[in-house]
Amino acid sequence: MRRADDLLDTVARRLARQQQRLTTGRTGVVQALAASDRPLTLPEILAARPDLAQSSAYRNLVVLEQAGVVRRIVTGDEFARYELAEDLTGHHHHLVCTSCGRIEDLPASDGIERSVAAAAALAARRRGFRTAHHRLDLVGTCADCA
Amino acid sequence: MRRADDLLDTVARRLARQQQRLTTGRTGVVQALAASDRPLTLPEILAARPDLAQSSAYRNLVVLEQAGVVRRIVTGDEFARYELAEDLTGHHHHLVCTSCGRIEDLPASDGIERSVAAAAALAARRRGFRTAHHRLDLVGTCADCA
DNA sequence: CTCAGTGCAAAGGATTTGCATGCCG
DNA sequence: CGGCATGCAAATCCTTTGCACTGAG
Numbered sequence: 001m002r003r004a005d006d007l008l009d010t011v012a013r014r015l016a017r018q019q020q021r022l023t024t025g026r027t028g029v030v031q032a033l034a035a036s037d038r039p040l041t042l043p044e045i046l047a048a049r050p051d052l053a054q055s056s057a058y059r060n061l062v063v064l065e066q067a068g069v070v071r072r073i074v075t076g077d078e079f080a081r082y083e084l085a086e087d088l089t090g091h092h093h094h095l096v097c098t099s100c101g102r103i104e105d106l107p108a109s110d111g112i113e114r115s116v117a118a119a120a121a122l123a124a125r126r127r128g129f130r131t132a133h134h135r136l137d138l139v140g141t142c143a144d145c146a
Numbered sequence: 147m148r149r150a151d152d153l154l155d156t157v158a159r160r161l162a163r164q165q166q167r168l169t170t171g172r173t174g175v176v177q178a179l180a181a182s183d184r185p186l187t188l189p190e191i192l193a194a195r196p197d198l199a200q201s202s203a204y205r206n207l208v209v210l211e212q213a214g215v216v217r218r219i220v221t222g223d224e225f226a227r228y229e230l231a232e233d234l235t236g237h238h239h240h241l242v243c244t245s246c247g248r249i250e251d252l253p254a255s256d257g258i259e260r261s262v263a264a265a266a267a268l269a270a271r272r273r274g275f276r277t278a279h280h281r282l283d284l285v286g287t288c289a290d291c292a
Numbered sequence: 293c294t295c296a297g298t299g300c301a302a303a304g305g306a307t308t309t310g311c312a313t314g315c316c317g
Numbered sequence: 318c319g320g321c322a323t324g325c326a327a328a329t330c331c332t333t334t335g336c337a338c339t340g341a342g
Binding site for chain 1: 222223239241243244250252255257258261262265266268269274275276277278279280281283284285287288289292
């Protein structure tokens with residue numbers, strides 16, 4: 001686990017790269033995401049930082065996403081979910097519960113990474129598609145909903 | 147490739163299971179999706195069936211999704227995308243172009259399927275998560291946008 | 293003093309829904 | 318005939334945006 005100050009320093013640097021500052025609100029959003037082991041919805045972020053206005057949260061998430069700090073995930077109908085970029089947290093996949101909508105993180109495994117890389121190489125050769133990264137979701141029922 | 151009549155028969159059966167009928171509009175939606183080698187947005191479906199009202203298309207897609215005929219895909223901000231259920235078309239993954247938003251189908255490979263199955267088994271053992279299926283997207287740049 | 297970030301409230305846009313009509317069984 | 322799918326238009330709801338204010342440098 002990366003130390004909290006290191007994380008905020010990195011975030012500040014990436015924001016600075018885009019002529020953006022690390023403000024109180026943005027720090028709050030990042031800390032909320034860093035404290036969670038799963039992607040959070042906007043209401044969840046607001047619940048963790050009740051002082052932050054909804055519109056500011058949305059705006060900050062946009063800025064953080066452009067700075068490469070946050071990643072936005074859209075799965076179903078409800079709210080979008082947000083997590084820290086993978087180079088800050090480590091590469092992982094998601095367990096998506098179709099019953100309650102909850103998403104949990106799942107650390108990546110070597111076997112999958114190798115297979116996916118092979119598939120990506122094949123797609124590149126056959127279709128000229130250049131793969132930047134991948135997303136893998138296991139969809140099913142979580143322990144609570146079973 | 148499954149014959150067109152077989153497909154519609156199957157669709158009709160699944161709809162009947164939910165006390166729903168295979169109407170002209172629903173047939174049109176299914177044919178539009180079946181004719182494509184990639185998931186379609188609602189505007190694309192409407193373009194293929196100009197006689198169908200937008201609200202009817204949405205309603206039919208909901209019914210078809212509940213009947214297990216159609217699958218809804220949400221990737222980014224724009225429109226959702228729709229494709230036929232995998233048991234009608236075969237299991238596949240997606241190439242997602244971040245530049246133009248286009249999504250192409252990519253046949254599944256044995257290597258990936260084995261690795262994913264292993265990961266699913268691990269998640270089940272460790273977290274009690276029961277995996278029904280999975281989604282794999284390769285995200286990058288398509289040949290046209292390169 | 294200046295400018296970016298903030299909060300509030302109003303707007304935007306994909307999707308959903310109410311209601312009257314028409315068609316299929 | 319009866320009920321369900323359809324069209325149109327109005328409503329929803331997450332998200333974005335306009336605008337005035339405030340705090341940091």
